Amino acid sequence: MIGITVSTLALVVVMSVYNGIGELTQTLFNVFDPELVVEAGQGKTFHTSDIDYQALKKVEGVSVVSEMVEENAWLTLHQSEAIVQLRGVDANYHLGSGLDTMLTDGRYILKENTDYGIQYYMLFGWNIMMRMGINSMTNTMVAVHIPKRGTSSIGFSMDEAFNNGYAIPAGAFSIQEEIDDKYVVADIDFVRTLMSYDSDEVTALAISLAASSPRQVSKCKRQIKSILGDSYTVKDRYEQKPLYYKIFRSERWGVFLILSLIVLISTLNLIASLSLLIINKHKDVFTFKALGMEEQDLRKVFFTEGVMIALVGCVAGLVLGFVVCVLQQHFGIVKLGANAVVDAFPVSMRLFDFVATFFVVSLLSALVVLFTVHRADFGSGRATKNQ
Numbered sequence: 001m002i003g004i005t006v007s008t009l010a011l012v013v014v015m016s017v018y019n020g021i022g023e024l025t026q027t028l029f030n031v032f033d034p035e036l037v038v039e040a041g042q043g044k045t046f047h048t049s050d051i052d053y054q055a056l057k058k059v060e061g062v063s064v065v066s067e068m069v070e071e072n073a074w075l076t077l078h079q080s081e082a083i084v085q086l087r088g089v090d091a092n093y094h095l096g097s098g099l100d101t102m103l104t105d106g107r108y109i110l111k112e113n114t115d116y117g118i119q120y121y122m123l124f125g126w127n128i129m130m131r132m133g134i135n136s137m138t139n140t141m142v143a144v145h146i147p148k149r150g151t152s153s154i155g156f157s158m159d160e161a162f163n164n165g166y167a168i169p170a171g172a173f174s175i176q177e178e179i180d181d182k183y184v185v186a187d188i189d190f191v192r193t194l195m196s197y198d199s200d201e202v203t204a205l206a207i208s209l210a211a212s213s214p215r216q217v218s219k220c221k222r223q224i225k226s227i228l229g230d231s232y233t234v235k236d237r238y239e240q241k242p243l244y245y246k247i248f249r250s251e252r253w254g255v256f257l258i259l260s261l262i263v264l265i266s267t268l269n270l271i272a273s274l275s276l277l278i279i280n281k282h283k284d285v286f287t288f289k290a291l292g293m294e295e296q297d298l299r300k301v302f303f304t305e306g307v308m309i310a311l312v313g314c315v316a317g318l319v320l321g322f323v324v325c326v327l328q329q330h331f332g333i334v335k336l337g338a339n340a341v342v343d344a345f346p347v348s349m350r351l352f353d354f355v356a357t358f359f360v361v362s363l364l365s366a367l368v369v370l371f372t373v374h375r376a377d378f379g380s381g382r383a384t385k386n387q
Contacts, residue, residue, distance in 0.1 A: 004365065005313040005317040006266070006317065010321075011360075012353060013321050015252075016321070016350070016353065023346065024346045028175050028179075033097075033237055036206075036209070036217065037204050039204050042231075071194075074146070077142045081132070084183065086186060087184070104172055105136050106135070110122075120167040121169070122184055122185065126174040127177070135169065136171045140168075141166035141167060143164060144166065165190060221236060267361070274376075278378075313361075325349050
């Protein structure tokens with residue numbers, strides 16, 4: 001019973017912590033990626049004047065609609081350089097993403113009007129900023145190079161092969177390793193100029209919702225698709241990063257199956273326990289048989305006892321697992337370390353995990369008990385045939 005309790009507790013706790021880590025990672029991604037993204041069905045860009053832009057903003061549940069232009073860019077500053085994903089965003093982007101709350105250095109600013117004209121700024125992923133050796137106090141402008149469309153850099157000078165622009169580092173954001181090592185955020189007009197795009201040309205629209213529940217996301221996605229038609233695609237977060245979510249789900253099921261094998265090993269203790277119990281009770285078995293009790297009924301008695309042992313251990317493990325998870329949530333008993341995003345291991349309990357654990361432990365225990373009782377020889381009082 002203790003073995004089943006401990007293995008059940010371990011299964012519940014590990015799955016809850018795994019869920020917590022997964023949700024934490026998704027939350028970090030969600031700061032940068034909107035709930036819904038609208039892209040052209042064919043081609044790379046589209047014009048906002050070609051769609052009913054105002055109707056999108058009026059969809060129930062939509063809080064912010066912002067324009068984006070993304071392109072690979074080459075950044076240089078003195079002897080430092082980096083290939084990055086340059087994301088140009090409008091003034092509404094931070095209202096839906098919360099990017100301005102994730103800055104670890106500098107301030108959130110993308111452009112400002114000066115006596116000399118418009119001055120553009122850039123926000124760097126933390127790893128990129130460290131790699132280039134700059135910070136928010138660096139007053140030197142960073143050069144941004146994007147290849148001109150329809151040209152090749154072979155045989156051309158820099159000015160002939162690239163559109164060049166300059167912006168001042170305004171700060172750095174730290175969200176998640178993959179994002180910090182890849183993205184630089186700039187004003188959308190700055191990126192449009194580098195790409196030779198029109199003033200209403202975008203690569204995507206970022207749509208943030210007032211509520212990000214699965215039902216609300218699905219509802220808004222259907223309404224937006226009905227407004228835009230088949231010429232545009234609307235992607236939720238699962239479709240924006242399909243590989244990440246598939247890997248996460250596969251790993252989750254893999255962890256569950258591995259822990260289920262540990263549960264199976266603990267339930268095998270029931271074979272020894274029931275076998276010894278049948279041997280110890282052989283005198284009582286003879287007495288009941290002498291009183292007319294059928295062998296089938298005797299098997300039911302020991303089967304019921306074995307299942308009761310398993311159920312008590314399973315329920316005790318679920319209760320203890322719940323208590324451990326609650327303590328971890330409120331007090332953060334097990335720490336992650338000083339350099340981690342959060343202080344303690346995150347925990348997210350789900351009803352499905354508790355139900356699945358109860359089902360798996362009960363099923364495995366019932367099969368083990370059934371196997372043991374079926375092989376027992378009640379005629380001679382021995383625990384198993386040919387033993």
